[in-house]
Amino acid sequence: MEAKVLSILAELNSDVDFSAETNLIDDDILDSFDIITLVGELNDTFEIEIGPQHLLPENFNTVAAIINLIKKLQAGG
Amino acid sequence: MSLTSPLFFLFLVFTLLIYFTLPRRYQWFVLLAASYLFYATGGIKLTFCLLLTTITTFFAGLLLTRLEKKNHKKLVLALVLLFNFGLLAFLKYYNFAAAGLNIFLANAGYTLPTFSLLLPLGISFYTFQSAGYLIDLYRGKYRAETNLAKFALFVSFFPQVIQGPISRFDQLAPQLTAPHDLDYDRLKYGIQLMLWGYFKKIIIADRAVVVVNKVIDNFAAYPGSLIAIAVFFYCLQIYCDFSGGIDIVRGAAQMLGINLRENFRRPYFATSLADFWRRWHLSLGDWMRDYLFFPLSLSKPFYKLGKKTRKLFKGKLGKIIPTSLASFIVFFTIGIWHGANLKYIAFGIYNGLIISFSIVIEPYWNRLLQKLGINPEGRFWLVVQVLNTNLLVFCGRYFTRAASLGAALQMLKKTFFSFQPNAVSVQALLNLGLTKTDYLIVLLGSLVILGVGFAQEKGKAIRKTLEQKNWAVQWSLLMAMLLVLVFFGIYRQGFIASEFIYQQF
Numbered sequence: 006m007e008a009k010v011l012s013i014l015a016e017l018n019s020d021v022d023f024s025a026e027t028n029l030i031d032d033d034i035l036d037s038f039d040i041i042t043l044v045g046e047l048n049d050t051f052e053i054e055i056g057p058q059h060l061l062p063e064n065f066n067t068v069a070a071i072i073n074l075i076k077k078l079q080a081g082g
Numbered sequence: 083m084s085l086t087s088p089l090f091f092l093f094l095v096f097t098l099l100i101y102f103t104l105p106r107r108y109q110w111f112v113l114l115a116a117s118y119l120f121y122a123t124g125g126i127k128l129t130f131c132l133l134l135t136t137i138t139t140f141f142a143g144l145l146l147t148r149l150e151k152k153n154h155k156k157l158v159l160a161l162v163l164l165f166n167f168g169l170l171a172f173l174k175y176y177n178f179a180a181a182g183l184n185i186f187l188a189n190a191g192y193t194l195p196t197f198s199l200l201l202p203l204g205i206s207f208y209t210f211q212s213a214g215y216l217i218d219l220y221r222g223k224y225r226a227e228t229n230l231a232k233f234a235l236f237v238s239f240f241p242q243v244i245q246g247p248i249s250r251f252d253q254l255a256p257q258l259t260a261p262h263d264l265d266y267d268r269l270k271y272g273i274q275l276m277l278w279g280y281f282k283k284i285i286i287a288d289r290a291v292v293v294v295n296k297v298i299d300n301f302a303a304y305p306g307s308l309i310a311i312a313v314f315f316y317c318l319q320i321y322c323d324f325s326g327g328i329d330i331v332r333g334a335a336q337m338l339g340i341n342l343r344e345n346f347r348r349p350y351f352a353t354s355l356a357d358f359w360r361r362w363h364l365s366l367g368d369w370m371r372d373y374l375f376f377p378l379s380l381s382k383p384f385y386k387l388g389k390k391t392r393k394l395f396k397g398k399l400g401k402i403i404p405t406s407l408a409s410f411i412v413f414f415t416i417g418i419w420h421g422a423n424l425k426y427i428a429f430g431i432y433n434g435l436i437i438s439f440s441i442v443i444e445p446y447w448n449r450l451l452q453k454l455g456i457n458p459e460g461r462f463w464l465v466v467q468v469l470n471t472n473l474l475v476f477c478g479r480y481f482t483r484a485a486s487l488g489a490a491l492q493m494l495k496k497t498f499f500s501f502q503p504n505a506v507s508v509q510a511l512l513n514l515g516l517t518k519t520d521y522l523i524v525l526l527g528s529l530v531i532l533g534v535g536f537a538q539e540k541g542k543a544i545r546k547t548l549e550q551k552n553w554a555v556q557w558s559l560l561m562a563m564l565l566v567l568v569f570f571g572i573y574r575q576g577f578i579a580s581e582f583i584y585q586q587f
Contacts, residue, residue, distance in 0.1 A: 033360075037371050038441065041379040041405045045388060057376040058221030 006051075010071055013046045023068055030062040040065065047071070053078040083123045084581060085244075085330050086284060093120065094334055097240075101338060106261030113258060113338070114231060117240035121203065128202035131173075132238060135166050139212040140233045143226035146219045159220045163213055170209045173199050178422030203585055204244040206419060208237050210369055215251040217373050224252050232259050239340075241331040245324070245584040247345040247365035254342070262339030270556070272337030274545060277563045279329025283582075285570050286527045287322035290315040292515040298483055301493050305502035308510060309493050316483045317476055318528060320583060321349070324363070327582045348535040353467040355474050356437045370412050379408040398445050406438035413437065420482065425490050429481040436474060523570055 014023040017039050029035045035043065043065075044055045053075060064074045083090050097116045101109055122129050142162040149155045180194040187193060215236070219226055227233040236255045237243075297304050297312035304312075325346040332342045345365050352358035359367055378384060384404045392400040417430020440447075451458050477494070484490035511521065534544060548556055 036356075036360075037375060038402065038405050038409070041376070041408075042401050044380060045385070045401070055380070056221075057372070057380055058223070060372070060376050060380075061223075 006072055006075065007068065009050060010047070010068055010075070013043065013050065014068070016046075017043060027067050029067065030065050035065065047075060051075050051079065083120060085241075085327060086280065094337075098337060101262075102264045106263075109261055110232065110235060110259040113239065114235040117235060117238040117243065120240040121238055121243060124203045125200065128200060131169065131202040131205060132208060132243075133234075134169070135209055135212050136234045136237045137230070138162050138165055139216055139237070140227070140230050142216055143219050143233075144228065146216070147226040155220055159216060162216060166209050166213060170205055173201050173205065175422040204246075207246045207248055208243055210248045210366070212237055214248070214369060214373060218251060227251070227255065235259070239335075241334040242342055245327050245331070245582055246363075247328060247331075247343050248369050249343060249365070254340075257340045260339075265339065268339060269337050270560075271545065272333045272335075273560060274548075274563075275333030275336060276330050277333075277560065277567065279326040279331075279333060280567050281527070281563065282322035282326030282329065282531065284567060286524055286531075287319045287326060289516060289520050289524050290319035290322070292520075294319055294483065296515045298493070299485070301484075301489065301496070304496075305505040306497040306500050307503050307506050308514070310497045310501070311506070311511075312514075313476060313479055313483065313493070313497075315524075317479050318524070320479070320482075321346075322531070323583050327584065348539055349475075350472060350532070351468060351535065351539050352471045352475075353464065354440060354471055355433060356440070358471055358475055359433070359437075366416070370416060374415060375408055375412050378411060379405055384408060399442060402441055406441055409441075410434035410438050424487040425481045425484060428487050428490070429478060432478055432481060 011023055014021075017035070021034055023029070026032070026034060030040075040060060044060070047053065048055055055074070055078065059074060059078075064070055083093060093116070097112065101112045101116075104112060118129065121132060139162060142158050145158050146155055149158065177196045177199060180196050184193050218224060227236070232255070235258050236249075236251060239249075239254070239258060242249065293315045294312050297308055298316070301309055301312075328345045332344075335342045343365060345363060347361040347364065349358050349361040352361050384407070387407070388401070388404040391403040394400060395403070411434075413434030414427070414430040417426045417428070417433070420426040420429065448458060451463070456463055480494050480497075481487070481490045484493055508518075512518065516524075537544060548559065
């Protein structure tokens, strides 16, 4: 799953080492346009439905947080 | 009660005295009483609207927490949002809409009545803040406040109620009701921030406004060059007025032990129009992002549109068309929010179009830069971008300040097609209502703001640096600032402290 998420992120911006970043949102590495593109890709790839209520900095600041969110939604939460 | 009036100063001192002398468990109650007293000085009748929003939102919040079914929750949310935004829209736009409709209805022999509607102070700000609370509850972000008085304080907190910053419940409410000890450092920081705000407002904005009003209210009599100078002064005025007002508000809150969020991040250093809007009126931008842009972009129609555009256009273009459309709608909304006037709609469209267009052309643009051998990260390109952004913002300001859309277009036309640079002379500038000393003060004041902004942009914490000086230096600086305000502020002959621009929104 991590590899897939990283490849989606790399498509957004190939200059960033996403696996090393811990503040993707708070440091403005991902802006709101990136978030929408990212969510679209994640929804399609993992067959989940990320809604506006999930778009909180803590869910997108790190790759681990993004994976956590995907797992939570896949488990039905 | 204007934030620049001596009455406000007395009110704040009095509130601070009671706040820090009463037992700490009553502190939040002092804030609530002060907030309603502050609001009521603007008109008892208008306080009714504030109460109405408070009460409807509070009970809807309780209901949202209790309801089980998603559809029921959705209905409650929709009804209460509709009611509160409806109230805002009615008070703000009814006369504009009625006047427009009457043109058509006249043929049929009907006329809609128009009313002299007074807009309650800060209605947009507290309506947005309350709506954010309710949407967050619907999304399950936190649980509803169960104490009506505590919730009323969240909606009406006195320094911020008139012009923001628009706060989030989970960040502000716990601070408002927590006990606070008198803290020397916070008091000092608060005073510093307030003085900085007054500096911007009464030294710069209240001077710049003289030139702005003189030229723009009678723009037909002036050549393009002087109109451009007046619009430049308007850029100065609106930044110093709004960000200065927010500094005063945040400083006052800080003295009470409450941290309000930042609303400005040196917008004049923005590298694109989108970046400008991430630095200007942050709390409104964040509100629009979380409660309009995100839900819109993730909605089913936009999702379907995205699928279609991705099929039609390969690469980035196909992906960003729906997002650009959502962003365009946000800017259109922000435009309308400013007021019931075509010029604001044009202002929204202007910003939305440029931002959407720049995103679409970005990949092509980068390729062009590469071919020209320009480093997009280099200093040269950075300066070009900052200047270009300021120019775009400057052109946009024609719309917000002109009396009407027609006037804005005529002013732009004059600026571009009959600039007449020779018309700018010392005498012509002196005829605009300011003296040489005034111009000098505005210039020096702006340089101070620019210098401080530049240092902050480089990551220097001005107040932390001050902190390391001994107390005598620190207080001397404060006193010097106070003296500057007294001598060069509004209390000179002929100047009247003008109302803050944004409190009318």
